Amino acid sequence: MASADILLAAFCMPFVTAVLVALTGRWAALRDTLSVLGALTTFGLVIALATEWEDKILIGRLLAEFLPGLSLKFMLEPLGLLFALIASGLWVFAALFAIGYLRGNKEHDQTRFTVLFSIAIGATLGIAFAGNLLTLFVFYEVLTLSTFPLVTHSGSEKAMRAGRVYLGILMGTSIGFLFLAMAWTYALSGTLDFIKGGILSEEAGPGLTLVLFLLYMFGIGKAALMPFHRWLPAAMVAPTPVSALLHAVAVVKAGVFTVIKVIVYIFGWERLAGVPGTEIIVYVAGFTIGTASVIALRQNNLKARLAYSTISQLSYIVMAAALLTPLALLGAALHLAAHAVSKITLFFAAGSIYTAAHKTEIDELDGIGRRMPWTMTAFGIASLSMIGLPPTAGFVSKWAILGGAFTAQSWFAIGVLVLSTLLNAAYFLPIVHRAFFRPLSAEAKAHPHGEAPLLIVVALTGTALLTLALFFLPGEVEELAAGLVTSR
Amino acid sequence: MDFPGLFNYWVVMVLMMIGLYIVISDRNLVKKIVGLNIFQVSVFVFYITMGKVDGGTAPIIGEGIEVYSNPLPHVLILTAIVVGIATTALALALLVRIQDEFGSVDEDAIQKLESRQ
Amino acid sequence: MISAQLPILQVLLPLLAAPLCAILRGRALPHALSVGTVLLSLLVTVGLLIRVESTGTISYAIGGWPPPIGIEYRVDQLSVIVLLxxxxxxAAVLVGGGASIVREIEATRAPLFYALFLLNLTGLTGMVLTGDLFNLFVFLEISSLSTYVLVALGTDRRALLAAYQYLVIGTVGATFYVIGVGLLYMMTGTLNMADLADRVAGVEESTTIRTAFAFMIIGIGVKLGMMPVHFWLPNAYARAPSVVSAFLAATSTKVAVYIMLRVVFEIFGVPMFLATHLSEIIIGLGILAMVVASVTAIFQDDVKRLLAYSSLAQIGYILFAFGLATEPGVTASVLHLFNHGLMKGALFLALAAVALRAGRTRRTDLDGLGQAMPLTMLGFTLAGLSLIGVPGTVGFISKWYLLEAAFDRDGFIIAAIILGSSLLAILYVWPLVERAYFRKRDPALPPVEEAPLPMLIGIWLLVGANLLFGVWPDLATGLAERSALLLLGGAR
Incomplete structure (x- = not known):
């Protein structure tokens, strides 16, 4: 099979899965088996794509041109492949986890949930494979719309309000800023293709370039740069599998992925480095890192703390990308992978605790590590990765970002990194400490429970192992990430 | 330009403004129709006088007739008059229905009736 | 050959079917006759489309009298896209609206309703086809008079007032137009548009021509719902029978825009448009409408009225692009004219289904309809997304062209306003969708069921067109681009 066909097949697979799941909704066992098989097949196809792929770019043209030189099309490049690998790979774990979670908590409308979940992954792959900004934008919006019903899944008044915030910010920024920037770029350059070194025509002076850059950075609301971050904590009302895969991996990574794509392929990082004023984004991102970390520190709800942690970690990637040096961009790409595997583990753990013990607040977790050793060990590993300590994935990426900050001579960025590492430690380690070293509370003793269902444990152990694996064997990922900045 | 210029324009303009003023200012819906008619008549007059040629007669071919008025605007305005009559008829029919439903043809009275509901 | 007679057939079919409908009795026969007529008319339009695409502009001399003495029908790309x-x-409204008409129109009036509907169609079609300014006035009045009656047929007694208001302001508008035509005739001695275009050239500096221009613009402006003279529109759309709202919202203002395009660019020409500063005025009015009407829409309780205000805002987009008087601008204007017709047709028809099943169309009446009328509300939601401008729908294509038109004139601020107005569209569309899907219907109210099949077909024809032209926009964009070329290429 030609690699173009594999790419299309991989892209279509989640949608096929969605249809199959919708058709077999009546038979829960069959439906869930199909969803896992769909995830596995998709992952398999993406892996096949990765092995076939040799620095060659595939272009598939879909549908008609609707403006000269503008149509939906796919193109595979290193970063997109990396993102696709992460999204589809973690989907396998999330599918397993979701089955355990949905059954364990007897959620309603499981079929609708699974269908929308698959569509969201399909949209994510569309973003990863996008050959031009238009395609990326189209799937970006599909992702927003398909995840909205997942956020409001419970149907409660609180979920509705959260849904409104979610949709309002994501749609608002994308239509108000991103679309504007995109149309402007097309008006200036006559194309929206992703080309190394950028497509922005020389006509655009430094001032205009800066305006466009800011429009893009704030327009990509999924990257949760402050002040457009509120949707992410709001989205935490969703069932945990959604928070885990979509709001720790697919949706937010789509945001930072778009940020990197725009910097590398629309502007060209070399060119941007010559534009005065772009460091504003470094400061905004640095501010977001610090503020979100401090807010995270004050959250007692586990998922809320994780959400704010996500906001701050996303800004690591944005900040690294905005430093505009090869090493920092490499770090940004690595951190995209590292944060994905670690954060999904943390969310799996939160879901696991909720399913087994029905606990959502951090101060209820005293001594839970002894009852749920697998869950809390995984949580511990992922926490180390968040802080950036070896032997975990977070160390590798943070190291690269730090190196990038040094090459860029950005003392601000270095300071932020150091400070936030401390803050990360301050809000993650106490949880681990509570879980393993505090005695069980009297109330907890009265309600005995064990480890979460097997599927959940398998899923979170798997992602925790991935977090370790990325430290010991970062080769492949590093190679892909490096492709972003080296080969022209 | 020599004042007062062509006097037919003055007639047309005065009629038009009277008509429009009634349409806009009067609260009685029947009187609005009257105003609308005056307004339309001003346009009829405008078209009819437009076609007139000094010293011309009706455009019928006959001996000794060299100068005749332009018949086209007259024909056109015949159509417009028909349309005007249709419009007036329809407006009156609507007014009958409004009187039936609301018991008044005064805009203010009707609005008061509406807001009380 | 029949294909040579297509232009006149397009007008004659509904014109002849209308009196036939009026003399028929009952509901079924007039309905069948009018559905047959509109479907046949649609076929004729497709025939015209094919001919125009293959051979270019068609000129048809009525009764064999050659223009400029006789009345000429002209069909080019612009006429075809509006005819489409x-x-x-x-077609979609009549095929789908049967049940709604049964509910909202008394049996004794049904034949007359169909007759009026077809007359209205005749008027609109004639306005698009004719190349003669006075003939245009006649068709304008045919469509206007029938519209007044159609609006007055609404179930709510306030419909009478709305119709009356519309009649008065509409007549003033039409009369203004006639004054303009008279002045033009006085200066040039012709009423044929193509002929006028040549003859105006010599005298365009005169006050008379300028006055004619002003009268015509205001007259047409009333008909198309331009912002300061728009106040008839929300009442008329909100109180007319649902099916009529759907048809009017999608077509009548569009035809007025079409007339505006023809008059401004073909007769008077771009230089005059720019010299009189009308360009800036129209752009300003368009922007005003985008913002004010969108904000007003957010606060409406009646969904029909909400959509009516949304229409005003959308007309603002069309006017703004038209006011740019550039090729991308006119292209965007024509394209949005077409696309907006598709969106609003679908939305109002879905709303007609809601009125049919739930009785009324206040916001609260939408509660829980997502479960009760899944297909209708899915259609409503998709058309709503199109209104917002989500990719994959015609709304997105429109927005894109509008933005490119704005950037073409370095209108960064305008582009930002366009998108800001789209955000306002989210604010008025989304709460409706949310109600439909996430609220429960008041248990005290009678339960509702899905709309009847013909209605669903009508709704989904339009929704399908929204999606189809959103993904394969070539037909519409191609026609719009060539229309712009024709309009501006013909201008001096």
Missing amino acids: IIQGVA
Whole structure:
């Protein structure tokens, strides 16, 4: 099979899965088996794509041109492949986890949930494979719309309000800023293709370039740069599998992925480095890192703390990308992978605790590590990765970002990194400490429970192992990430 | 330009403004129709006088007739008059229905009736 | 050959069917006759489309009298794209609206309703086809008079007032137009548009021509719902029978825009448009409408009225792009004219289904309809997304062209306003969707069921067109681009 066909097949697979799941909704066992098989097949196809792929770019043209030189099309490049690998790979774990979670908590409308979940992954792959900004934008919006019903899944008044915030910010920024920037770029350059070194025509002076850059950075609301971050904590009302895969991996990574794509392929990082004023984004991102970390520190709800942690970690990637040096961009790409595997583990753990013990607040977790050793060990590993300590994935990426900050001579960025590492430690380690070293509370003793269902444990152990694996064997990922900045 | 210029324009303009003023200012819906008619008549007059040629007669071919008025605007305005009559008829029919439903043809009275509901 | 007679057939079909409908009795026969007529008309339009695409502009001399003495019908790309939207929506609305008409129109009036509907269609079609300014006035009045009656047929007694208001302001508008035509005739001695275009050239500096221009613009402006003279529109759309709202919202203002395009660019020409600063005025009015009407829409309780205000805002987009008087601008204007017809047709028809099943169309009446009428509300939601401008729908294509038109004139601020107005569209569309899907219907109210099949077909024809032209926009964009070329290429 030609690699173009594999790419299309991989892209279509989640949608096929969605249809199959919708058709077999009546038979829960069959439906869930199909969803896992769909995830596995998709992952398999993406892996096949990765092995076939040799620095060659595939272009598939879909549908008609609707403006000269503008149509939906796919193109595979290193970063997109990396993102696709992460999204589809973690989907396998999330599918397993979701089955355990949905059954364990007897959620309603499981079929609708699974269908929308698959569509969201399909949209994510569309973003990863996008050959031009238009395609990326189209799937970006599909992702927003398909995840909205997942956020409001419970149907409660609180979920509705959260849904409104979610949709309002994501749609608002994308239509108000991103679309504007995109149309402007097309008006200036006559194309929206992703080309190394950028497509922005020389006509655009430094001032205009800066305006466009800011429009893009704030327009990509999924990257949760402050002040457009509120949707992410709001989205935490969703069932945990959604928070885990979509709001720790697919949706937010789509945001930072778009940020990197725009910097590398629309502007060209070399060119941007010559534009005065772009460091504003470094400061905004640095501010977001610090503020979100401090807010995270004050959250007692586990998922809320994780959400704010996500906001701050996303800004690591944005900040690294905005430093505009090869090493920092490499770090940004690595951190995209590292944060994905670690954060999904943390969310799996939160879901696991909720399913087994029905606990959502951090101060209820005293001594839970002894009852749920697998869950809390995984949580511990992922926490180390968040802080950036070896032997975990977070160390590798943070190291690269730090190196990038040094090459860029950005003392601000270095300071932020150091400070936030401390803050990360301050809000993650106490949880681990509570879980393993505090005695069980009297109330907890009265309600005995064990480890979460097997599927959940398998899923979170798997992602925790991935977090370790990325430290010991970062080769492949590093190679892909490096492709972003080296080969022209 | 020599004042007062062509006097037919003055007639047309005065009629038009009277008509429009009634349409806009009067609260009685029947009187609005009257105003609308005056307004339309001003346009009829405008078209009819437009076609007139000094010293011309009706455009019928006959001996000794060299100068005749332009018949086209007259024909056109015949159509417009028909349309005007249709419009007036329809407006009156609507007014009958409004009187039936609301018991008044005064805009203010009707609005008061509406807001009380 | 029949294909040579297509232009006149397009007008004659509904014109002849209308009196036939009026003399028929009952509901079924007039309905069948009018559905047959509109479907046949749609076929004729497709025939015209094919001919125009293959051979270019068609000129048809009525009764064999050659223009400029006789009345000429001209069909070019611009006429065809407007005809497509008129005939397409008429077909969808009549095919789908049967049940709604049964509910909202008394049995004794049903034949007359169909007759008026067809007359209205005749008027709109004639306005698009004719190349003669006075003939245009006649068709304008045919469509206007029938519209007044159609609006007055609404179930709410306030419909009478709305119709009356519309009649008065509409007549003033039409009379203004006639004054303009008279002045033009006085200066040039012709009423044929193509002929006028040549003859105006010599005298365009005169006050008379300028006055004619002003009268015509205001007259047409009233008909198309331009912002300061728009106040008839929300009442008329909100209180007319649901089916009529759907048809009017999608077509009548569009035809007025079409007339505006023809008059401004073909007769008077771009230089005059720019010299009189009308360009800036129209752009300003368009922007005003985008913002004010969108904000007003957010606060409406009646969904029909909400959509009516949304229409005003959308007309603002069309006017703004038109006011740019550039090729991308006119392209965007024509394209949005077509696309907006598709969106509003679908939305109002879905709303007609809601009125049919739930009785009324206040916001609260939408509660829980997502479960009760899944297909209707899915259609409503998709058309709503199109209104917002989500990719994959015609709304997105429109927005894109509008933005490019704005950037073409370095209108960064305008582009930002366009998108800001789209955000306002989210604010008025989304709460409706949310109600439909996430609220429960008041248990005290009678339960509702899905709309009847013909209605669903009508709704989904339009929704399908929204998606189809959103993904394969070539037909519409191609026609719009060539229309712009024709309009501006013909201008001096």
